[in-house]
Amino acid sequence: MHVDGTEKKWVILSFLMAFAMMGILTAYAINYNIRPPSNVETVDSNALHLTKEFAEDNLGLKVLADGTVTVTMVAARYGFYPQNLKVPSDTSIKFRLASADVLHGVHTAGTNMNTMVVPGYVSELTTTFPHVGKFPMFCNEYCGLGHDYMWSRLIVVPKDQFTLPAPQGGAQ
């Protein structure tokens, strides 16, 4: 098959550009420590309200025996529960989220708290909030007719004004 010389040059150039961009993305991802959340932990989303961890009364902020500050949350059409979440500033907080129905996402505006909440899996991320204030927490994966209205509130309180609950599993 005859390929014109100029066309051949353009084909080679396009391939080189594509490979160069892939290379740049890979280098960027490695150097800036960007990786997909890989907490592969399954949960039965149908019966989420009957699980121990994601039971209605177990949601919210708590301190584990080792001192890890954990927030257990549920994304369900159309809201995040607990609806008003208070957390201390400058504290490493581990979020554990699960969906009770369809695919959701959670993003807290002005922070890097952002993850997908896939039904059947527990999403986990750890972050620190350096700024005090009220932040809207909203769904960023289309989940149905009420998607636009799916948002709740994160309140970051200065660390010195926040009393953490007693660690669980430790001395009462």
Place this chain on the structure above:
Amino acid sequence: MTYKTTRYNINFSSLKSPFKKSLQFALVSLALLGANNAFSAASSNVVWNSETRALIKNADIEKGKEEAKICDGCHGKDGTAELEDNFPSLAGQLAEATYKQMMDYKDNTRGHGIMQNFANILSKESIANISVYYSKQALPTTKGEEPTAAAIKLAKLGDGDRLIPPCAACHGDKGQGAIVDVPALAGQNPSYFITAMQRFKSGTRANDIYNRMRLISSSLTDQEIDELANYYAFIGTPEEE
């Protein structure tokens, strides 16, 4: 280039060393054990798994029609309740919604002396039959007055400042209900609507998974609840000329 620590630093803890991972697992398990002690009854025990869905799918409408006769006394013939009574109409209600409420009565996650007695004498299959029978009837006819602008706004747009999503987001833009078990509200008896919302508000009814209706109802004023009751009664099936 070195890894730049920004103020917004996410660590995906699952990517740590295997030892840390198992330690983490042990701690989480320990925490779960701790949480176990404080674990109280769920707001509902109904799970929409394939088994429950099959029960609705395979329900017998003819049997349901016969079995539903015991409901006539309060819920009216074919499921349209009398206005002056505080009973809900069941006509046109989603089968899943009726089924869930009956199962909640059965295991006392929704309390009501009379309804619990009925739920206890009926089998799961009979409840499914009755629920599907009612779901095939038309929604109750329109009643009440022209809805207020405030009610229409709440139903269609909600109130962002109070974190109230619009009713229509879950209950459908015509109040027809939605998957899986979000009840239809169109044409509902307003006095029942008010009772249900006030019970959610006071927490005497708590079979809404993850507080959903308790949160919304506690953010609404009594007047707003009354106006919404009228709005949903009004958007029932139009009267035939």
